[in-house]
Amino acid sequence: MNFRNESLGAITSFQVLNNTIEGEAGNRKFRLTPYNHNIVRVQVSKYETFDEYPFSVVMQPENIATKISDSSEEILLTTEACEMKVSKSPFRISFYNRQGELLNEDDPTFGISWLGEEVTNYKSLAQDEIFLGMGEKSGGLNRRGSSYDNWNSDAFGFNNDTDPLYVSTPFFIGVREGRPYGIFLDNTYKSHFNFGTSNNDRFSYFSASGGDLNYYFIQGDTVNDVIQQYSKLTGTIQMPPKWSLGFQQCRYSYYPDHEVYNIADTFREKKIPADVIYLDIHYMKDYMAFTFDNERFPNPKALIEKLISQGFKVVVILDPGIATKKGYGTYDRGLEKDVFVKYPDGTAYEASVWPGNSHFTDFTDKKGRDWWADELKFYTDLGLEGFWNDMNEPACWGQDIPDMVEFDYDGQQVTHKKARNVYGFQMVRATYEGARKQIGNKRPFTLTRSGFSGVQRYSAVWTGDNVAGDDHMLLGVRLVNSLGMAGVPVAGYDVGGFVEESSPQLFSRWLAVATFAPFFRVHSMVNVRDSEPWAYGEEVEEISRNYINLRYKLMPYLYSLFYRAYQNGTPINKSLAVDYTNDPEIYHGNAQHEFTLGDWLLVCPTTSQQEYAKIYLPEGNWYRFFTDEKVIGAQHLVIETSMEDLPVYAKEGAIIPLQNVVQNTQEVHDGEMKLHIYHGDVETSQQYFEDDGETFDFEQEAFYRRQMTFNGNEKRIVLSEKEGNFQSSFKRLKVYLHGFESTEFQINGQKADLSTEDIRLIEPVTEFDPLPQRDKKNYLISDINFIETDFIDSEIEIIWS
Numbered sequence: 001m002n003f004r005n006e007s008l009g010a011i012t013s014f015q016v017l018n019n020t021i022e023g024e025a026g027n028r029k030f031r032l033t034p035y036n037h038n039i040v041r042v043q044v045s046k047y048e049t050f051d052e053y054p055f056s057v058v059m060q061p062e063n064i065a066t067k068i069s070d071s072s073e074e075i076l077l078t079t080e081a082c083e084m085k086v087s088k089s090p091f092r093i094s095f096y097n098r099q100g101e102l103l104n105e106d107d108p109t110f111g112i113s114w115l116g117e118e119v120t121n122y123k124s125l126a127q128d129e130i131f132l133g134m135g136e137k138s139g140g141l142n143r144r145g146s147s148y149d150n151w152n153s154d155a156f157g158f159n160n161d162t163d164p165l166y167v168s169t170p171f172f173i174g175v176r177e178g179r180p181y182g183i184f185l186d187n188t189y190k191s192h193f194n195f196g197t198s199n200n201d202r203f204s205y206f207s208a209s210g211g212d213l214n215y216y217f218i219q220g221d222t223v224n225d226v227i228q229q230y231s232k233l234t235g236t237i238q239m240p241p242k243w244s245l246g247f248q249q250c251r252y253s254y255y256p257d258h259e260v261y262n263i264a265d266t267f268r269e270k271k272i273p274a275d276v277i278y279l280d281i282h283y284m285k286d287y288m289a290f291t292f293d294n295e296r297f298p299n300p301k302a303l304i305e306k307l308i309s310q311g312f313k314v315v316v317i318l319d320p321g322i323a324t325k326k327g328y329g330t331y332d333r334g335l336e337k338d339v340f341v342k343y344p345d346g347t348a349y350e351a352s353v354w355p356g357n358s359h360f361t362d363f364t365d366k367k368g369r370d371w372w373a374d375e376l377k378f379y380t381d382l383g384l385e386g387f388w389n390d391m392n393e394p395a396c397w398g399q400d401i402p403d404m405v406e407f408d409y410d411g412q413q414v415t416h417k418k419a420r421n422v423y424g425f426q427m428v429r430a431t432y433e434g435a436r437k438q439i440g441n442k443r444p445f446t447l448t449r450s451g452f453s454g455v456q457r458y459s460a461v462w463t464g465d466n467v468a469g470d471d472h473m474l475l476g477v478r479l480v481n482s483l484g485m486a487g488v489p490v491a492g493y494d495v496g497g498f499v500e501e502s503s504p505q506l507f508s509r510w511l512a513v514a515t516f517a518p519f520f521r522v523h524s525m526v527n528v529r530d531s532e533p534w535a536y537g538e539e540v541e542e543i544s545r546n547y548i549n550l551r552y553k554l555m556p557y558l559y560s561l562f563y564r565a566y567q568n569g570t571p572i573n574k575s576l577a578v579d580y581t582n583d584p585e586i587y588h589g590n591a592q593h594e595f596t597l598g599d600w601l602l603v604c605p606t607t608s609q610q611e612y613a614k615i616y617l618p619e620g621n622w623y624r625f626f627t628d629e630k631v632i633g634a635q636h637l638v639i640e641t642s643m644e645d646l647p648v649y650a651k652e653g654a655i656i657p658l659q660n661v662v663q664n665t666q667e668v669h670d671g672e673m674k675l676h677i678y679h680g681d682v683e684t685s686q687q688y689f690e691d692d693g694e695t696f697d698f699e700q701e702a703f704y705r706r707q708m709t710f711n712g713n714e715k716r717i718v719l720s721e722k723e724g725n726f727q728s729s730f731k732r733l734k735v736y737l738h739g740f741e742s743t744e745f746q747i748n749g750q751k752a753d754l755s756t757e758d759i760r761l762i763e764p765v766t767e768f769d770p771l772p773q774r775d776k777k778n779y780l781i782s783d784i785n786f787i788e789t790d791f792i793d794s795e796i797e798i799i800w801s
């Protein structure tokens with residue numbers, strides 16, 4: 001049989017049921033469903049029934065008013081936000097915004113096509129079209145000219161061109177003539193995306209090796225609108241426990257127990273703040289999940305309790321492979337409950353991984369997830385609340401699981417071909433749900449290597465086994481920025497590099513950059529040099545402490561950004577493509593790695609060996625964060641850079657709530673909110689959010705929330721009245737006034753005393769003999785004006801003249 005491309009022909013029949021247009025074109029079935037004014041789902045199938053993908057989308061179609069009209073040539077579906085035209089002969093779709101401007105259209109010749117089982121949608125490619133997102137994908141910020149596969153893989157030591165990696169999110173954002181839209185291909189088979197590669201820009205396309213064409217088209221006025229709509233579809237994060245925003249130390253592996261005690265003590269002795277220490281696979285007996293090695297860890301409960309008393313949480317690694325050893329309780333119970341993935345002949349699939357011969361839990365089956373949830377009690381009884389889910393692509397030695405292996409997939413009974421990409425996602429779901437079941441009202445922390453669209457509802461993602469090198473550091477930043485555009489706002493990379501060894505310069509630069517990442521963890525491989533903040537000599541130790549201190553100062557701001565991500569999916573680290581989409585300069589050079597933490601703090605990662613670096617500041621006025629030097633944006637700058645001095649800028653209008661340094665997130669701060677405001681002729685706002693940081697009580701209004709607004713033209717700062725029933729931990733408010741010329745301030749109608757102070761947002765390295773060849777910088781912001789008042793719950797209005 002010789003397959004030729006078969007593209008979808010003319011519509012032969014259709015009907016409209018509520019808002020859904022359903023019919024046939026050629027001998028294929030199609031269904032078009034608006035989910036809200038901005039989202040339309042497109043399904044086309046060559047099978048008898050539409051294929052179901054039950055894991056990613058949590059949104060139900062809303063009952064909205066649409067207009068559907070029909071002429072001899074086309075069907076027109078109009079919502080408040082967009083318009084979809086379906087030409088009848090042949091079936092081709094095009095999408096427009098409410099101004100009638102084209103956003104996206106099928107390629108007129110090929111449209112939707114099949115090659116055997118593989119379905120492809122060809123789209124016309126506009127000359128200036130930009131492609132963003134795709135989540136954890138290597139390559140540059142603009143995906144134009146690149147192509148990608150989605151097939152979750154154990155990509156040990158990956159580099160700038162490796163594809164695929166561990167996580168698949170078949171979702172991209174296109175920008176056509178400056179107008180963004182999104183397309184999410186909800187199909188869990190291996191999929192392929194081509195953004196004009198090897199076809200001389202004839203078209204872009206996406207395909208799936210099996211199943212239906214099942215995609216969601218998203219209209220958004222801005223890139224962030226598209227991300228928020230996608231987050232409505234696939235869900236947002238859970239509020240994480242606050243301790244997971246702190247600094248985390250990992251290695252493969254800390255053992256035996258006294259090594260762990262030692263690491264914990266050293267952090268506290270050296271006054272380097274930290275919240276988490278990890279146990280990698282050596283904690284287990286012969287790498288068997290749900291065990292502790294009795295010799296290395298004779299008393300895990302005492303260890304965990306001791307660390308808790310020092311303000312640490314312990315996170316343990318969990319792998320999905322279960323050793324096939326009779327008498328190993330987990331295995332025996334798994335067999336009894338029949339939870340393992342099988343061959344079509346009913347025998348359990350077996351492959352080798354860390355614990356030797358293993359079976360693999362079928363996490364796509366509720367039965368498997370429930371069993372896993374019960375097994376987790378082993379850990380939660382010991383006081384553990386954090387679980388690191390690894391090897392869940394799933395990985396096994398040889399990395400070639402036979403495609404015939406079967407998975408439940410919510411009762412569908414499918415093969416590896418359809419299930420692989422959601423395996424890790426469902427594993428970490430099982431872990432998250434299991435932990436919730438076991439630890440009641442407390443928020444668990446879960447971390448995963450593998451995932452699929454929607455994984456953000458259950459877990460943070462780390463980018464796997466990277467390599468110690470400047471390129472890898474920058475790649476990690478792009479991966480995190482890109483995951484943010486794919487609805488996964490909580491992500492990070494192994495600081496210092498997992499494979500190979502960092503130089504002192506690289507380690508300190510990497511750690512400085514990661515200070516601003518949502519997930520902040522140092523990790524390194526077995527048999528490499530020590531990689532704690534103190535392991536690279538005194539200078540690096542001091543630089544590390546300074547940046548980790550800054551991380552803890554940023555906590556009120558950072559936590560508020562996590563809350564916003566929970567509310568609507570806005571990324572915590574925003575690639576410049578999110579807010580400065582139509583500035584062509586951001587798609588080249590260093591600007592591709594740059595990001596903002598929240599809306600205000602621009603971080604420009606520069607490499608460790610550079611003495612000078614070229615960076616780009618987007619439009620607007622900026623203040624160098626550590627010195628207050630004012631710089632005009634929309635320009636490239638060449639700046640001096642040193643090991644301790646990461647280029648970070650605050651934008652005019654920035655509203656950044658900070659606190660004093662604490663040694664871990666559970667330590668109580670000094671009660672003074674240090675609110676930094678950066679003057680400009682702009683109007684801005686920042687949400688402030690606080691709660692207990694550890695329970696779900698915030699869902700019952702036990703939170704403290706207020707809007708902080710700045711208006712440079714009206715000369716006014718307002719902290720709105722608080723919402724929610726939680727008592728803030730802050731008692732005093734100190735407002736630092738960056739770049740304000742005026743000296744006459746009033747707070748709630750009373751003249752405010754203006755005082756001055758010298759401050760440092762980052763400390764210079766001073767504690768030991770500096771390297772002779774370089775001047776040490778002083779980051780003193782001298783004579784900064786501030787005003788202060790009680791942090792009252794009612795409105796606080798600050799005006800100036």
Ligand code: GLC
Pocket residue numbers: 251252280281317390391449464465498523524525
């Ligand atoms: C995998 C993980 C890595 C971990 C190692 C041992 O390679 O990606 O982070 O340290 O396994 O568990």
